Amino acid sequence: MKIVDARVIVTCPGRNFVTLKVTTDEGLTGLGDATLNGREQAVVGYLAEHVAPLLIGLDPHRIEDTWQYLYRGAYWRRGPVTMAAIAAVDVALWDVKAKAAGLPLYQLLGGASRERIRAYGHADGRDVPELLDAVRARLDQGYRAVRIQTGVPGLKAVYGVHDTTADGSAVPHQQARPLVEDWDTDAYLRHLPGVFEAVRAEFGPELPLLHDAHHRLTPIQAARLGRDLEPYRPFWLEDCTPAENQEALRLVRRHTTTPLAVGEVFNTVHDYQTLITEQLIDYVRSAVTHFGGVTPLRKLSDFAAQHQIKTAIHGPEDISPVGTAAALHLDLAVHNFGIQEYAGHSPLAGEVFPHAYTFADGHLHPGDAPGLGVELDEALAAAHPYRPAYLPVNRLRDGTVHDW
Template structure:
């Protein structure tokens, strides 16, 4: 008799930050976990899953992963968007987890086996002043990282996303509360300041360390082109999210004026969001998060399209997606030839207790481990001690008070 799904439970918890976890159980007692976390909109995805998707899973064959993906995406009128795709992504990863556990194999083996031995990882270093940033980059390299994203403060501003004046605070931009913090932003000051900062970092650390930088979507195409050109001698591994790309053609201006490698896509949800960017080779790296782009089944298709056009993959992997998503990304990365790097901010020890995992970091690289399935568990008893708390990413206004892009 074919195994069937008998339960699909949605659990929201906040062990230092909010996570949404989908637990799918089969009649044979196999449990698969998926991550459905959407920073600042967690309850929207939880409701979508609990009220609309979970009831549709009961009685379905968990082995029919692709059919279930098609059913949840193509079989409904309303498509795409971060809430829908995060929900579908959670189901997809949970079913891959069940598949791996059923056959006793890690997911990467089911995707064709390993094409590499380990996955290059990068993490974040921040400092308001240049000297502080250099110290943080050096300290991060001493922890074993071979690739580091460097972010600095901007003179004249009181806040810069993810960077704290005076140091002493970790990178956690989401603030607890019922509304987001509003920051003031000055693009011109940023463009004047950041090239010199990154030049000094490069001069201090030498040519071997891979340096990355994130503009957080806050530039116009012309400003992005200027910044990319100004940073060419810094030899960045990539310049990330220089401008919003809902209009994919705007990246052509940036591409035509700089050879700095461009990475974009962490807010993308489908292959169609990135199709033109990839087929026209307007970017060098595609950044979709596994959970927010519909899970392993859909992202592997996007990565396969990117491979044809020599675009490499570097999935979004901040601490605001759970260790389940990171595990899923690592399994996909092990089996994907054009996978380049994985973002890895790390997790608070409490998060690792709630989500015990087989993946590990060592000497600059991540490996998914060989546990069956995705290799990430979930301690429901411990999670229940940490209920949801409202938290939001900050928003930004220009000097004249108008809203700017996040």
């Protein structure tokens, strides 16, 4: 079997998604997700101009060899653009291989290690009463674990809190320039323990509650927050401090027993080495789409398992259904699965990417269709072309650019 075509398809059914479609001489096709939110066209160019021509004539079954060829052969290694492009190829080849075998992908990864995949959803509010309503809504949808984010008094726009227009609809994701959010760390640190107290008082001690600090704290601030939240037993505190400085997590770990989750912006195992070998975190958070695909993320899972660390693959709205499906096949197969983020997609995105995976009773399953179990309606995709979009930026009250 040989690859005879490799095309990049960009569509925007509410969000921009970048998809690689690989076709073989036997008529089998495979899909891979290469979406890099806010920098989509950089990956499009990398794939279309540099990677896709190299795939023609290759044996799609040689997944490990192709991965090493694209990673080592380019000389310029790592980085989100490179790793998203490699991920798209890797996932597309796994899709082809599983279809050729007539099996769902998880069966090629060793088979199921569980019957279903626990998921958590997002609940947010501009204030605590609105957040409580959002938690109720998620519970009504079947979620059994919830990430909670809320506005901070005195701040106009805060990460994780969806702003709305006058008619109550969500502010469009597409922006001509990045939305500017504001930030005050002291106000946030004063406010958040009370948020957890209110949610616990309303929903009791058993509901798993997660929170994302989104890289905004120094290590000592993160340690203080982790300790302040301990009475409310959070499931985890996510991205409490920028973890590119892996040693910084030593200070956080020394001062709090709150579980820590890190890694959604990481691209390779090298970003994790100190964190894992010194057991400074409890969950690895990288996405299949941004970590180079199924091949390296499976290896990361095995590395983490040696140190009693679990997986929690990044699953926001800007990972396409292709990337979501790949994550679910890994979730079902690896032994050290922890939890899966599931923000879901719009109904239109589900029409552009018909998929076999399902969500019910707070759990996900990738389905048993051969391959990933995701298809692409190219005609519908073409009807929703790319629209320029940016992630927000963040500034302190004095105007200094801060971590978003």
